[in-house]
Amino acid sequence: MTLKTKITFQQILEAVKTLTPSQKKRLIIVINSSLKTQKQKSDFTSFLLSGPVFSKRQIEVITQNRKSLKSVADYYLLNPITSLILFFSNINSCSANCIK
Numbered sequence: 001m002t003l004k005t006k007i008t009f010q011q012i013l014e015a016v017k018t019l020t021p022s023q024k025k026r027l028i029i030v031i032n033s034s035l036k037t038q039k040q041k042s043d044f045t046s047f048l049l050s051g052p053v054f055s056k057r058q059i060e061v062i063t064q065n066r067k068s069l070k071s072v073a074d075y076y077l078l079n080p081i082t083s084l085i086l087f088f089s090n091i092n093s094c095s096a097n098c099i100k
Helices: 009-017 021-049 056-078 080-098
Strands: none
């Protein structure tokens, strides 16, 4: 069960002032750990953003390769009998040539 309320910053400060010293220490530890986590996330984000980037030419080559692979895959998926014949003919030629 969750309960959502609107608390002003001033009310939070008043609540913190009523905490015992040990509770204040725990609160500081929790706040610092969440700040470290946020900093680590931003460090990771900046690391990723500063990494290598593909050039336009590399992206064109990747796109062309994907289209070529897709056309080959589509051919063999759309022509299963042909692909089976080619597969078994390659196995027979390999077994004849590979086994001595």
